[in-house]
Amino acid sequence: MVEANHMNSEEKCCTINSERKSHHSPEVKKNLTSRLNRIEGQIRGIKGLIEKDTYCDDVITQIAAAQSALNSVSKILLEGHLKHCIVERVQDGDEEVVDELLTTIKRLMK
Template identity: 85%
Template sequence: MEESHESEMKVECHSGTVRRSHHSPKVKKNLTSRLNRIEGQIRGIKGLIDKDTYCDDVITQISAVQSALNGVSKILLEGHLKHCVVERVQEGDDEVLDELLTTIKRLMK
């Protein structure tokens, strides 16, 4: 992964029956900033299509968006592994490992 966000993360995975993540304000700001940029890139791609931009140029922009989304996923996955998964395994909940494998398979599509 690009850079570790471990020191920036505070993740609480579940309390009772509700599963939630609670990221530090710094991590939330980072994720929100990345997603806002991605949202702008998507609007840009729509504009390129409206302007009949050359297909290869549009595909290049789509690839950039996919890469940016992968970056967001990596940050979330890192926090999930280091906190949620570890916490649940320590509590004896091995079901989280199957959930993690399903998540990884989804990310690798």
């Protein structure tokens, strides 16, 4: 995953004017948006299955597929966060970011 970094010298990777922001390239944003749109469709489909009294196991299978798709989005976001935000903040001497990262990973592993 390659991301362009188009920021001036006063802007940090994840902090712009002291506000925390992401910094995804247009390609990554498009990829994430496309994935989330598909997941949104999956969720609507699951709702429809429930409304049609579809067999529980079939619904659970679709829920598992949606969860897997969300996990894929999380992995893409986490990779970018590690490669850019975390590295930059550690290089700047902010070691507290490691605790933040550990909390994030624990949340993802629930």
